[in-house]
Amino acid sequence: MSAAEVIGVVLVLLAAVLVGLAVRRRWLARNGGTFECSMRHRPHDDGTTTPSTGWVLGVARYGGDDLEWFRFFSLAWWPKYTFRRSEVSILEHRAPTAAEAVALYADQEVVSVTTGSGDNFEYRDLAMSPDSLTGMLSWLEAAPPGINRR
Template sequence: MEWWGVLEGLLLVLVLAALPLVLFALRRRWLARSGSLVECSLRISTRSSRSGTPGAGWALGVARYSGDELQWFRVFSLAFRPRLRVTRRGTTVLQTRPPEAAEVPMLYRDQRIVVLADSEGRQIDLAMETSSITGLLSWLEAAPPETRYPV
């Protein structure tokens, strides 16, 4: 009956190895149930601490719209709270551009970069597909009338 102990040990290792995968799947399902998800990479910087390295600082993630805020979640995380919240009020689009050569390996395929400035003085770089950028711009333009948004 010594093999029972070995079998129990192997089963325990298998369950512990599969647990993070199950948690990732449950988290992704929960996020998708709360609103549609958009593949969206993120780079945040303040104006004073902008890195000179073009490909540095990108994190893969997903974003969803929830009322007047865009919520961003890391892909490889078990957290159920967004890592970043961007509110419509006070957020402006500075530019859209294609990724530089050093940025391409860090991003999903066929993404363009949208550079935002928020009311807190942060510069937020979002990398999204063209159709997702159209959705983001529409969402920003649909802000209440008192919000100033340069078109």
Template structure:
């Protein structure tokens, strides 16, 4: 078989893999959304350089937990979980420097405290209102309300 046919076959396989990956992302997004409404939620995973370390993702409230899924992963499981009783809202700010290019245009950076240390999230103002309401809506009798 001539070299050009090998190259053409290689390109066809590569295109097929990209299409399959895209379909897997769509199916995963629908499966994640089926078990509760999702919203755009970015998380800062690394803090070694100012303004860097952000990863785009999806957030979903599942009972008393906030689940975070990476946007370009095909895994059906959340990458991070935060329990309502352990997540404390500290404040918010607008993205600065390189964050403006990394995050979605209208998102705000939210600082939270957890038992594992500080967490920075980026989400839309409407989603921030939902997050604050979710944190404050803990059932009566939990540690925050005693």
């Protein structure tokens, strides 16, 4: 293979990946309300994590009683994480620190949540726009009767 052919193959593969990402994003948006939502999994109060590390860009989608989170740069058609409405509790929301702001989209707020039930909790930080935060708070409060909120 000549150098031109190799470059051509690489460009075709790159274009295919970009088209795949665009088609996936469009599909996600057509199957429920989506919003930009970065996420960081964190141990609770470990004090060893640098504030700007661990953030992953993503897209969240509402689906009935679930909030599904997808990595932004992934070709997977299934969510990386699924949060049940009845198992999500918001601990706090705040402006990002200067170090966090570098890793996040502009004007996002950081929301610290716990997910899980019983003694099996996980702590996560989500970053989203103020409008998306309002939507998430409304979605959490709009749980059907009989759902026990923590």
